[in-house]
Amino acid sequence: MTATHLADDAIQLTTVRVRHIKLAVSLAVVTVLLALLFALVPRDGQSTFRLGDPASNIDLGSVAVPTAITSWGVLVLLVLLAAWSVWDAVSYRRTPLWLPIAFGALAVFAFLVWAAADGLVxxxxxxxxxxxxxxxxxxxALGGVIGERVGVVNVAIxxxxxFGAFSAALVASLTRNPxxxxxxxxxxxxxxxFVLAAFSIKYLVDQxxxxxxxxxxxxxxxxxxxxALLVPNEDVLNRPERFPRIEIPLLGDIPIIGPVLFNQTFIVYLMYAVVAVVxxxxxxxxxxxxxxxxxxxxxxxxTVGIKVNSSRFWNVSLAGAIAGIGGAYFTLVSVGQFTKEMTAGLGFIALAAVIFGRWDPIRATLAALLFGFATNLQNLLTVLRTPIPSEFMLMLPYIVTIIAVAGFAGQIRGPAAAGKPYIKG
Known part of the structure; x- marks a missing residue:
């Protein structure tokens, strides 16, 4: 036997086949939960989806579908997709990316059809x-990705x-310039x-x-x-000038997505650019x-001449600037003034989006969109008066966060040096 054959045998002996079972289990669990919901709380009638915007030049009108038949019909497709994923796991194959995306879209559609019985979406x-x-x-999430990619866990989002929301409200109120x-x-x-970087990089405190x-x-x-400052002087210090909406001609008239993507404020258009640049x-x-x-x-x-701690310091500062823009959105767009603890823990949801997105800017952006959709879905379900308890409605965004991070993200490895201080020499 030649040396080449021995080397080939050694390579074959070290080959490990891994079953990617977590995604298959997650899809199966979601399918079972939807089946139980449809069976235990049946709803009948018609579910109406308004596809157009009355203010738009192109109005697609509304589409009505039978609630029960459509819900169960889509559930059959979900069963097939879940079975496909299970078969891939049993066969030691990776499930293609399109499958969980299609599964998620169909699952949301089936749930909305059930929730909107004799209602309008x-x-x-x-x-x-x-x-x-x-x-x-x-x-x-983008600030978190940059911070962790450079080796600093940014829990301070x-x-x-x-602080970004407070600073924006104060300065925009004084200058009348958003x-x-x-x-x-x-x-x-x-x-x-800066404080996070100083203590974690220079003084080696746990990040x-x-x-x-x-x-x-x-x-x-x-x-x-x-x-002490804003409440007594609210009219002067807490009435910031807000960004107006800017509609992009032609693009803003595209049915469904036009008003969503192209009739937005400056910060949203800046977000598109920041995601692409990062x-x-x-x-x-x-x-x-x-x-x-x-x-x-x-x-x-x-060893190749990169100043590690200096690079970490400046990139963590850049991450802070990007996260600060997210804070400005609260006071300069959505709310219009600063209120106490107005961010309501969304920084931790953004950190979860970093993990769910596997420390990738595009995936983290998609994860953040998922969490935002879950939050808005909670509001819609309340309006539709679904038989789901109101307490569960409040829990919905956080349940989606836990399922996404624990179920779909699973055992993933972040940047190797994230959270570890670097001592030269």
Missing amino acids: PVTGLLFGALSLSVPLIFG EGQFL FLGLVAAMVGGVLVA VIVGVVLNVLVTGLTGFLYG AWGLYRTRWGLRLRAVGEHPQAAD
Whole structure:
């Protein structure tokens, strides 16, 4: 036997076949839960979906479908897709990406048909609200991706949201200029990130502990300033000039998605650009290569002349600026003024989107859109008066977060050096 044959035998002996069972189990569980819901709480009548926007030049009108027949018919398709995924797992094959995407879309459609019995689902309004609720999550998730990719776990996204929102409200109120408020929000996010970077990189304090402490500190600080400064002077200091909507001609008239994507404010259009630039820069530029090298192999990056701690410091500051824009969205677009603890823990949802998105900008953006959709779906289900208890409605976004991270994300590995301080030499 030749040496080549021995080497081939050794390679064959080390080959390990892995069953990717977690996705199949998750799809099967969702299918069973929907079947139980349809069987135990049957609903009849017609479910109406309004596809158009009355204010648009192109109105597609409404489509009505029989509730029971459509729900069970779509459930049959879900059973087939779940069985396909199980067969792939048993056969040691990876399930194609289109399958869970199609499964998710069909599952949401089946649930909406059941929920909207003798009711109306405004599709454009549902999607518009979902995007609006996702905007701060997307900025926070992008900040989290950059931070963890460079080796620093950014648990302080919540604090960056809150301080960015406060700074934006204060400056935009004083100057009557929302763009200056946006700049102030970025500065506020950078200040919180600066403290995180200083303690975790220079003084080697545990990054998670620093992030949690910063969240508590910023919550208390903004709460104090709100009561001591903004409340007594509300008309002067807490009436920020808000960004108006800007409709893009022609694109804004596209049915369904036109009003959702192209009749938005400046911050939303900025979000499109930031997602594209970060996704491109992370994998296609020298900056992205160095950032990923520092987060994966800081010793190797150091040996080729990259200043590891300096790179971490400035990229964490950049992440804070991006998260600060998400904070500005609260006061300059959605709410119109600063209120105490107004971010309501969304920074932690953004952190979950980072994990669910596997530390990738595009996937993290899609995860943030999923969580935003779940939050808006909660509001719609309340309006439709579904037989689901109101307490469960409030839990829905967080249940989706837990299922997404624990069920679909599963055992995934983040950047190797994330959370680990680097000591030169």
